[in-house]
Amino acid sequence: MPKIHALMVAAGVGSRFGADVPKQYLYIAGKTILQHAVCCLNHPSITDLTLVIASDDKVAQTLVFDFDKPIHFAIGGAERFLSVKSGVEHIKACGAKDDDWVLIHDAARPCLPMADLSRLIEMAGDLSDDLDKSAGAILAMPVADTLKFAKDGVVCHTVGREHLYQAQTPQMFRLKSLLQMLQFVCQNDVFITDEASGFEHLGQSVAVVMGSRMNIKLTYHDDLPLFERLLG
Template sequence: MTEGPRYWAVLVAAGAGTRMGMETPKPWLPLAGRTVLEWSLTTLLRQGWIDGVVLVLAAGDTPWSASPMARHPRVLTVTGGAERADSVRAGLAAVRCHAGWPERTWVLVHDAARPCLREEALLQLRDAATTSEGGLLARPLTDTLKRHQDGRAVETVPRAHLAGAQTPQQFPLLTLVDALARAAAAGTDVTDEASAIEALGLRPTVVWGHASNLKITYPDDLALAAFWLRLQAGESNHHESV
């Protein structure tokens, strides 16, 4: 069993989430009886094929110690950095220390602010992205895209070959460590892991995800996330009763 691929996850929960306009950081906002973070973490921990989850928290993130999940044996915690890429690098360093076979380990980097990830999408990503170039969940864009300036539309952008990136994004651990280190050395702004991988000349596989895998960014997103969680719970109950 140890000769095959191994998997770890890095769950990023260190961002301030200033666009929410709330004092409580996004990961700790209440959502359908849990916190946003607990929903995101639960989906990852349900996967027996994921060896462990490194949770990247903001400095002094005391709510975690009160969570019922804080003592889960497959969860490690580290402190994040000033930028998202810094937090991911901290998480990857922890994976590298704890993974028994780092050269055969793929890591799934997920945003804690995406609490509605479907397990089937996670499995599709695992199977499609266990390659040297990895892959990511994404959604085809359906809106007409406008480039704007000073409050006015100045150009319509063709969307035929565009997609909205989601998480998780899965890559070989050592390749991603190298990609992010190179980006940091070059002073490159990394908005997601795939952009660092692409800078190496690699082409990650795009796996079409689900609309439910939204990133909570604005207050209205909480109600939409609650809707998707209720729908998924109903689907699960239906399958169990069949």
């Protein structure tokens, strides 16, 4: 049976957050954001975890994680997709097979519900029976707010919400397909903000698994009080 290898991207500096330290190393309820995020992936179906960290990171390997499978470390790149590529290459070098799954999660999402993760893993099992169905699957939420297209500070029109989803992580893809997509992105200088968008450039479909509002991303300093309530 294909294995599931978790990969967590924790190499960012959090420039939009505006803290003195990368946001994944802020403490809430006695643990760092990174420790909370790793704990969210402590699922029985996951084989191991690769943490992708910055080259000058002196913190990650000193932390104690609530994760009962092996944890490996890889060095990230200047952009998120380069960090993911480094992590996937490390997973392959450690003996993972081409048809194994790679489950990619952001360290800045420390509130991922176990039920959401289980639904995503179940979808991967369904896709295993039909490899032509989709390249992989992601967690996502339907857009709830009214969307406005604005230019120069003036509303031009309202954007219809039908069929619009807000992408989350984790996102799951086959190791071989994921590496091929990342190599395509690098060779063709394609800008992507998540792995699903890379597969979109290749014309491959990606399945949507319903996420939840709990799985929010820590982006700005003003978000911190909410995370303190959720994690505390």
